[in-house]
Amino acid sequence: MTSDTSSVGRALKALLPELDRDRGMLVLAPNGTVNTGVVQGDQRNVSSSGAIPDGPGTPVRQGPVRAKDLQVARRRFVPSTTFEAGLVALESGILFLVGEPGTGRLTLALNLLAHRHDDPTLIQIDGAVDLARWRPRPQGVHGYLVMEPSAPFALRPWELSDLEAALAAADARLVIVVPDVPGPTRFLERDFGGQVVRHRSPDPAEVFATHFADSCPEARDRARILELLGPDFLSSVLPAGLPPGYAARAAETVSRLGAVSEVRPAEEVLACLASAEAQELLARAEHDPELLTHLLSVCVYGGLDRDIVVERAAALLVAARPGPDTGSVDPGRRVPMGDPGFRLVRQRPLRDILRDVGAHCAPGNGPETVAFFWPAVGEAVWNVVCREHTELLPLLHDWLGRTGPTAQEIERAGRAMAGMVVRTGGRALGLVQELALSTGGPGFEVAARSLGMAAIDPGVVHKVHSLLQEWSDASDTALRSAVAYACRSDLGGVEAEHALKLLHSAVNRGGDDPEDTSVALTVAETLMQRFAAGDSATRETITRHLAAWREAEDMAGLVACLAFPVLVDFDPAWFGGRMLAGGTTASDIVELVLRGLNEAASYPSMRDTLLAWCNGPDEASRPDPAVEELFVRLVDSRQHGFLRLLLSIERGGDAMPGKDLAARCLTEWRSRNQPQQTD
Numbered sequence: 001m002t003s004d005t006s007s008v009g010r011a012l013k014a015l016l017p018e019l020d021r022d023r024g025m026l027v028l029a030p031n032g033t034v035n036t037g038v039v040q041g042d043q044r045n046v047s048s049s050g051a052i053p054d055g056p057g058t059p060v061r062q063g064p065v066r067a068k069d070l071q072v073a074r075r076r077f078v079p080s081t082t083f084e085a086g087l088v089a090l091e092s093g094i095l096f097l098v099g100e101p102g103t104g105r106l107t108l109a110l111n112l113l114a115h116r117h118d119d120p121t122l123i124q125i126d127g128a129v130d131l132a133r134w135r136p137r138p139q140g141v142h143g144y145l146v147m148e149p150s151a152p153f154a155l156r157p158w159e160l161s162d163l164e165a166a167l168a169a170a171d172a173r174l175v176i177v178v179p180d181v182p183g184p185t186r187f188l189e190r191d192f193g194g195q196v197v198r199h200r201s202p203d204p205a206e207v208f209a210t211h212f213a214d215s216c217p218e219a220r221d222r223a224r225i226l227e228l229l230g231p232d233f234l235s236s237v238l239p240a241g242l243p244p245g246y247a248a249r250a251a252e253t254v255s256r257l258g259a260v261s262e263v264r265p266a267e268e269v270l271a272c273l274a275s276a277e278a279q280e281l282l283a284r285a286e287h288d289p290e291l292l293t294h295l296l297s298v299c300v301y302g303g304l305d306r307d308i309v310v311e312r313a314a315a316l317l318v319a320a321r322p323g324p325d326t327g328s329v330d331p332g333r334r335v336p337m338g339d340p341g342f343r344l345v346r347q348r349p350l351r352d353i354l355r356d357v358g359a360h361c362a363p364g365n366g367p368e369t370v371a372f373f374w375p376a377v378g379e380a381v382w383n384v385v386c387r388e389h390t391e392l393l394p395l396l397h398d399w400l401g402r403t404g405p406t407a408q409e410i411e412r413a414g415r416a417m418a419g420m421v422v423r424t425g426g427r428a429l430g431l432v433q434e435l436a437l438s439t440g441g442p443g444f445e446v447a448a449r450s451l452g453m454a455a456i457d458p459g460v461v462h463k464v465h466s467l468l469q470e471w472s473d474a475s476d477t478a479l480r481s482a483v484a485y486a487c488r489s490d491l492g493g494v495e496a497e498h499a500l501k502l503l504h505s506a507v508n509r510g511g512d513d514p515e516d517t518s519v520a521l522t523v524a525e526t527l528m529q530r531f532a533a534g535d536s537a538t539r540e541t542i543t544r545h546l547a548a549w550r551e552a553e554d555m556a557g558l559v560a561c562l563a564f565p566v567l568v569d570f571d572p573a574w575f576g577g578r579m580l581a582g583g584t585t586a587s588d589i590v591e592l593v594l595r596g597l598n599e600a601a602s603y604p605s606m607r608d609t610l611l612a613w614c615n616g617p618d619e620a621s622r623p624d625p626a627v628e629e630l631f632v633r634l635v636d637s638r639q640h641g642f643l644r645l646l647l648s649i650e651r652g653g654d655a656m657p658g659k660d661l662a663a664r665c666l667t668e669w670r671s672r673n674q675p676q677q678t679d
Contacts, residue, residue, distance in 0.1 A: 061126040065110065065145065070122060073110045076210050076248070078202040085197045086112045090175070092195055093167040094160065097177045098185055099199030102355060104207075104244040106147065108199060109175040113143030132159040136170040144174045157191060204242035205234065211251035216258065225258035233266040237273070241360060242373050249273065270376050278380035281358055282389075290348070293317045295357040296385070299378040300400070300416045302371040304408055306361055309370040310350065312409075316399045382416065386423035393420060393428060401435040401443040410442045414449025414491075421454040426463035433467070436482045444478050448485035455486075455493025465498065472505035477515040480506040484522040489530045489538075496530065496538045500545040503527065508556045520555055524563045531567050539574060540585050542567070547588035550595040557595070561602035564592045565609040572613045576626030590633045597641025607645055614658030623661050635665050643669065 089095045090112055097112075099105040114120040120142040125134065127149045136144060144167075155163075167174055178188065180198070189196045216222050226233070237250045253273055285291035297313035354360055354370060358377060361368045372378055385392060397420070403413035417435075420428045436447035455464040468486060471479035483506045487499035494502070507523045531542050549560040568575050578585040596606030614623045634642040646669070649662035 061129050062123050062144075065122040065124050070110055070114065070120070072214075073107045074114060076207075076214050077107055077111045078104075078206045078210050078244075079111075080200065080202045082108060082197060082199050083111065086175075087115060089195050089197050090173050093164040093172075094174045094176065094195055096188055096192060096196040097175055097199055098180050098188070098196060099177070100180050100351075100355065102243040102245050103199060103201040105177050105199050107244070109145055109147075109177055113145060113173055113175055117142050131155055131163065131176070134163075135166045136172050136174075138170055141170065141172050143172060146174070146176045148177060148179055160192065201241075201244055204238045204240075204244065204247040207244045207247040208234070208238055208251045211248045212255060215252055215255040221258065225254060229254070229266045229269065233269070236266070237270060237374070239373055241362075246358075246373055249276075270374065271380070274374055274376035274380040275383075277358055277374065277377050278384050281377070281381060282384055284356065289317055289320070290353060291356055293320075294353050294359075295381065296396070298354075298357060298359045298370055298372060299381050300412050301409065302359065302375070302378055303369055304412070305366075306350075306368045306370045308404060308406075308409060311404070312399075315402065316395075319399050319402070320395060379419070382419050383423060386420055386428075390424070393424070394431060396420070397428070397431040397435055401438075401446050403442055403446060405442060410445055411449065413442070413446045415453055417446060417450035418453035421450060421464070422457045422460055426460040429463060429467055433471075433479070436471075436478055437476065444482050445485060448482040449491055451482070452486040452488060452491025452493045455491075457493075461493070464493065468494070468502055469505070472502045473509055475509065477513075477519050480509060480519045481522050484519060484526050487526050487530070489533045496534065496541045499526075499530065500541065504545070504549060504556050507559055508554055516555070520559050524559050527559075527563050528566055528570070532570060536574070540578070543578075543585055543588050543592070547591050550592055558599070558601065560592065561596050561599045562605070564596055565602065565605040569609045569612065572609075572624075576613075576624055579626040579629050586629075590630065590637070593630065593634065594637055594639050594641060597645055598639055599641075603641060603644070606641075607648065610645065611649075611657045614661060623658055627658070628661060631661055631665050635668050638669075638672075 086095055086097065086108065095112065097105060097109055110122065113122050121140060122143045122145060123137075123141050124145045124147070127147055129146070129149070130151075131146070131149060132155055163174070178185070185196075212222055213219075216225070238247060250273060253276075254269060257269060257272070281295055282292075285295050293313040293316045294309070296316060297309050301309050301312055351361070358374075359370055359372050361370055385396075397417065400413040400417050403409045417428075417432065421432065432447045432450055436444045451464055451468060455461050455468075468483050472483045474480060483502055487494050487502055489496075489499075503523045503526060507520050527542060527546075531539055534542070546560040546564055549556040550564075551557065575589055579589060580586075593606065593610070596602045610627075613627050646662045646666050649656055649658050650666060652659075
């Protein structure tokens with residue numbers, strides 16, 4: 001029986017083409033003996049002669065650079081110091097160009113190879129090619145380009161020398177673009193020294209200007225468009241460190257919008273850029289949990305400490321893939337570096353992950369922060385998630401409800417959750433209620449913040465108010481505490497009149513249990529916060545409602561008595577102005593002071609507040625006229641709490657504030673108790 005070597009080769013090529021692509025793996029010996037045992041040492045049996053890359057039967061693993069791509073790269077190229085250094089290094093025939101993806105490495109490499117040639121012929125080589133065995137064509141090619149070869153550090157100095165000689169004979173140059181990986185790059189610099197050049201991104205403003213001029217040649221049109229966009233547009237769209245690709249995209253978008261019509265406002269242009277970026281990022285991360293978790297984490301916590309962003313990404317991945325020990329993570333617990341979530345999330349360097357999600361680390365005075373180059377991208381991603389990936393919303397609500405314990409993290413989580421409520425037209429409100437009821441720690445506060453912020457939006461304000469009213473009447477203290485917190489003015493959504501009604505319902509629904517007392521304290525804190533931050537009209541609204549609360553012998557009345565002295569102590573000048581102005585607010589102040597003095601629990605704080613008011617800001621000898629007006633009205637009331645105050649001042653030492661005023665009031669009080677003289 002005979003064997004045909006060529007027929008065997010054709011059969012193997014047909015069945016296993018990957019073997020044909022690497023002849024070094026293949027030994028054809030139809031009538032021979034092959035040793036298949038263990039071989040010690042550096043022994044090899046090479047049965048094929050040195051392959052000529054472009055000879056017959058050699059797989060094509062390289063091809064010409066498209067003329068169109070080369071022309072665009074040359075027209076829109078922004079030279080930098082890296083370009084000059086690259087030209088010097090390329091004189092040896094080979095240049096190792098080190099840089100991160102997205103920094104313009106390809107454009108730089110093409111311009112280096114095309115330098116001094118009007119119509120260059122450039123070839124790009126597949127990165128899987130073994131450069132130690134590859135050789136250039138004898139003639140007709142000016143330059144070769146390899147983007148991120150699979151083994152760039154496998155070249156030995158003598159192999160590089162042979163390659164340089166072959167390139168010199170062919171009158172060609174070779175640029176090898178390698179990623180900037182700290183360890184391997186140091187070895188490359190050690191072995192090949194001056195042939196290694198580190199690429200630095202060009203100025204984003206120059207990149208924008210070059211691309212804008214290429215896509216919009218008329219200078220007058222460019223000036224018109226930029227004038228319409230306003231003086232702050234370029235600084236907002238071209239932050240420091242912006243990768244060239246982003247600057248180019250911005251220029252093309254501005255040119256396109258300006259070409260079809262009068263260019264839109266700057267906000268719309270930024271929104272257009274952010275929307276396109278969001279779609280691209282989500283498509284890139286769709287089947288990559290590592291990218292998706294970091295992308296969503298930057299959307300929520302962008303601008304905060306880098307460690308927070310990474311921790312929250314790890315927590316999201318843990319929540320998405322619960323294991324036996326990670327399914328019941330305590331709310332707000334920091335995810336330690338040894339947690340399975342970290343091992344899953346950090347499978348590649350953080351800088352690579354952030355680059356792939358369009359974010360970067362920004363150094364500052366403190367720890368590094370993580371943010372998108374264009375902040376609007378975060379909102380745009382949230383838009384797409386809430387519109388097209390609603391299946392993620394329950395998971396994201398649970399994740400946000402288990403946010404970190406810091407005020408910044410809670411605020412960001414609440415804002416993100418409010419965005420879900422608004423973007424779903426209120427359909428996510430059920431998830432907010434579930435969160436407030438099912439989690440401890442920061443969960444209820446995140447839920448409350450989300451409602452307060454969502455109430456700003458006119459599209460869902462009625463649904464939010466309806467839910468808050470329902471919660472304020474609920475027996476569950478967690479829901480009523482959430483209502484009290486949601487009514488804070490720094491959340492912005494619930495106006496004062498409606499907030500006071502909700503607070504009244506929330507505080508009066510409970511009893512005397514410790515949890516109900518906690519609700520009352522939260523209500524009091526909200527009252528103080530709203531008064532401190534409010535304008536005069538808001539303060540009058542609060543005073544009017546508290547005066548109505550104090551009439552009833554219930555928890556709301558007690559809260560009014562305890563909170564009012566704190567409000568007066570915060571700004572006695574405002575209360576003094578209202579007293580002297582007279583009217584309804586002055587009467588409300590008198591009634592609240594009386595109730596505060598009559599109530600045993602609030603008497604000490606009301607007394608101390610009035611004594612401080614008597615003393616005045618500069619400890620003047622004569623009391624504030626507003627205090628005198630208040631005391632005159634209190635004498636007319638003939639209430640026991642005020643008499644108790646006057647007697648305590650009378651019995652106090654000479655340094656006691658309001659001595660003279662109290663003495664006059666006591667004299668008036670006693671004169672009214674004298675029996676009338678009859679004839």
